Amino acid sequence: MQNPAIxxxxxxxxxxxxxxxxxxxxGMGIGVWIAFELAFPELNYVAGExxxxxxxxxxxxxxxxxxxxxxxxxxxxxxxxxxxxxxxxAESKFLMAVGKLHFWLYFLGxxxxxxxxxxxxxxxxxxxxxxxxxxxxxxxVWVLWGISIFGLIGIRREKTLYIxxxxxxxxxxxVAMLYLFNNMEVPTYLITGMGDPLHSVSMYAGTxxxxxxxxxxxxxxxxxxxxxxxxxxxxxxxxxxxxPVYSYKLSLLSFWGLMFxxxxxxxxxxxYSTVPDWMQTMGSVFSIILILPSWGSALNMxxxxxxxxxxxxxxxxxxxxVLASTFYMLSTLEGxxxxxxxxxxxxxxxxxxxxxxxxxxLGWVGFMIIAAIMHMAPRFYKREIYSKKLLEMQFWLQTTxxxxxxxxxxxxxxxxxxxxxxxxxxxxxxYSFIDTVTVxxxxxxxxxxxxxxxxxxxxxxxxxxxxxMTASKAIExxxxxxxPMAA
Amino acid sequence: xxxxxxxxxxxxxxxIFLTFILYGYIIHLYRSEKKGKRNYEKYGKMALDDExxxxxxxxxxxxxxxxx
Numbered sequence: 001m002q003n004p005a006i007x008x009x010x011x012x013x014x015x016x017x018x019x020x021x022x023x024x025x026x027g028m029g030i031g032v033w034i035a036f037e038l039a040f041p042e043l044n045y046v047a048g049e050x051x052x053x054x055x056x057x058x059x060x061x062x063x064x065x066x067x068x069x070x071x072x073x074x075x076x077x078x079x080x081x082x083x084x085x086x087x088x089x090a091e092s093k094f095l096m097a098v099g100k101l102h103f104w105l106y107f108l109g110x111x112x113x114x115x116x117x118x119x120x121x122x123x124x125x126x127x128x129x130x131x132x133x134x135x136x137x138x139x140x141v142w143v144l145w146g147i148s149i150f151g152l153i154g155i156r157r158e159k160t161l162y163i164x165x166x167x168x169x170x171x172x173x174x175v176a177m178l179y180l181f182n183n184m185e186v187p188t189y190l191i192t193g194m195g196d197p198l199h200s201v202s203m204y205a206g207t208x209x210x211x212x213x214x215x216x217x218x219x220x221x222x223x224x225x226x227x228x229x230x231x232x233x234x235x236x237x238x239x240x241x242x243x244p245v246y247s248y249k250l251s252l253l254s255f256w257g258l259m260f261x262x263x264x265x266x267x268x269x270x271x272y273s274t275v276p277d278w279m280q281t282m283g284s285v286f287s288i289i290l291i292l293p294s295w296g297s298a299l300n301m302x303x304x305x306x307x308x309x310x311x312x313x314x315x316x317x318x319x320x321x322v323l324a325s326t327f328y329m330l331s332t333l334e335g336x337x338x339x340x341x342x343x344x345x346x347x348x349x350x351x352x353x354x355x356x357x358x359x360x361x362l363g364w365v366g367f368m369i370i371a372a373i374m375h376m377a378p379r380f381y382k383r384e385i386y387s388k389k390l391l392e393m394q395f396w397l398q399t400t401x402x403x404x405x406x407x408x409x410x411x412x413x414x415x416x417x418x419x420x421x422x423x424x425x426x427x428x429x430x431y432s433f434i435d436t437v438t439v440x441x442x443x444x445x446x447x448x449x450x451x452x453x454x455x456x457x458x459x460x461x462x463x464x465x466x467x468x469m470t471a472s473k474a475i476e477x478x479x480x481x482x483x484p485m486a487a
Numbered sequence: 488x489x490x491x492x493x494x495x496x497x498x499x500x501x502x503i504f505l506t507f508i509l510y511g512y513i514i515h516l517y518r519s520e521k522k523g524k525r526n527y528e529k530y531g532k533m534a535l536d537d538e539x540x541x542x543x544x545x546x547x548x549x550x551x552x553x554x555x
Contacts, residue, residue: 239534239535244528248531249528
């Protein structure tokens with residue numbers, strides 16, 4: 001057997017966990033602010049051009065997707081990767097250095113990229129707004145992560161790769177492919193010698209640009225918000241509950257099902273646009289089929305708790321994860337419904353879409369990352385979780401926030417869609433745009449309040465994590481399953 | 488022949504082919520378990536028993552030797 005003195009090294013996992021908390025607060029704070037801007041437009045002007053909705057919205061999406069979520073993904077990778085491969089990062093100085101470099105380059109790159117959006121450097125492509133120099137930094141960060149993944153796999157003791165690792169590898173490969181192709185751009189200054197050195201134009205034009213963009217955009221949701229989060233739940237839920245995955249075979253099958261189907265579904269973002277009709281239909285059809293592998297994973301997780309549902313009452317971390325998996329089911333049913341052409345005619349461009357995105361991101365992604373980091377905290381610091389009560393309160397406050405968010409957006413979206421389509425007996429539009437805005441105001445306010453609840457929950461999380469790190473009761477050895485927590 | 492028709496037929500063919508692969512994979516999983524070649528469910532233990540000191544579910548011989 002290996003040298004018993006070696007222990008898992010959580011240095012890089014800890015650093016990324018701090019970043020996840022930091023970017024979570026930053027990104028979602030901006031989200032709450034811009035939600036209130038929609039309800040109370042005068043808020044747009046409190047800091048001149050810097051507080052305009054259009055300036056802040058990409059900062060919100062990028063910080064939450066590529067700041068909060070990616071930090072959570074990296075933190076859990078540097079934790080789960082070691083454990084299921086049964087190898088410590090301390091065993092390789094090279095991989096340790098790569099991990100640390102990965103962290104610092106990512107942190108600095110993220111700060112610069114967010115700063116660039118604030119001063120209006122943007123390609124204007126959704127979730128791909130960063131200009132070309134930042135894209136190069138992103139590629140370098142990604143290569144470092146790849147070296148870390150495959151380097152650790154290279155020195156593993158466990159022959160078979162646990163299912164979570166399949167999902168982490170798919171995240172790595174999927175994002176690499178998507179990011180490179182969608183961000184093909186021509187830096188205008190280098191070609192013409194004029195204009196801003198940071199500015200670029202896309203290599204694709206018109207409808208082609210839209211197709212590549214939404215192939216990327218939808219699969220960014222797949223490979224940042226879905227695949228790596230499944231990687232997390234396949235490790236953390238069994239580990240925290242002490243129950244092995246209900247069906248390992250189902251996990252393998254769902255994996256290939258998801259890989260097979262997801263990449264074709266992006267066309268649903270372009271229904272009733274200028275892309276070929278067959279492509280729109282393909283987007284719809286594949287979105288519907290996508291329910292199967294998504295529910296395969298989610299049901300596998302819920303069935304993992306079979307016979308152990310008592311834990312749901314006792315353990316707030318199980319609550320977070322079971323609800324995450326439930327929100328995953330809700331979201332992956334709602335998305336396909338929205339992609340049906342006739343439903344899309346009503347739903348497209350309405351508030352139902354951000355409603356859908358947020359029950360997925362707040363409920364599924366957010367809850368899973370929160371649970372994963374709180375599961376790791378006692379293992380990081382050999383201390384019990386500071387307060388179970390606070391974790392419970394956070395859970396209920398944030399759950400209420402999510403319910404307020406998506407229910408208000410469902411009502412707002414469908415109202416909006418119906419009003420846009422309403423015509424009188426002569427075919428004239430029944431409502432002007434401002435009529436819809438007036439009707440939607442209460443729902444926008446409710447959405448802001450829902451977001452605020454979730455945001456307050458993040459501070460409870462940060463405080464609980466900080467106190468666990470610094471002031472909680474020490475534990476003698478790493479807990480095997482359920483994380484110890486003080487009342 | 489019309490290019491669009493070729494594209495359409497090729498696309499349909501690809502879908503059918505990939506569907507066969509996916510269903511073939513399900514059969515492969517169950518058949519290898521039935522024949523006793525592999526027990527997939529034991530891999531679930533990798534998440535539960537993941538101490539550095541605990542024995543791997545399936546050790547990778549060459550790395551195991553190096554670390555002795």
